[in-house]
Amino acid sequence: MKLLLSLPACDSDLTELEAMGIPIEESDNEMVILKGLFLRAATGDVAASKEIRNILGKDNSSEELALKKKELALKEKQLTGDTGENDIVKNWVEAVIGSDENEE
DSSP states (O other), rough: OHHHHHSSOHHHHHHHHTTOOOOGGGOOOHHHHHHHHHHHHHHTTTHHHHHHHHHOOOOOHHHHHHHHHHHHHHHHHHHHHHOOHHHHHHHHHHHHHHHHHHHH
C-alpha cells in the first residue's frame, strides 16, 4: 500500500494538484487521495471533515473516552472502598487496636 501511495500522480491529477498550489515534487497518489478528501470536506461532507481532523491529530474523541473510563474506574473504587489509602488506614487501625489488646 505504501508503494502505491508513493507513486507519482497521473497527469490529470497532477494538473489539479498543481492548480491547488501543490508542488509537483509532492504530488503523489497519497496527495491525490487527500485532495479528494479535502474537496469533499469543502462541500460540507461531515465524514470527510472528521477524517481530516483525525489525520491532523485533532480528533480527541478516543482520548476523551479513555479519560472517562479512568474517571469511572476511580469512582467505582471510591464507592466500593477499594483504594490504597483505605488499606493503609485500615492496617494502621488494626495495628493500633491489636497493640491495645496486647497491653490488656
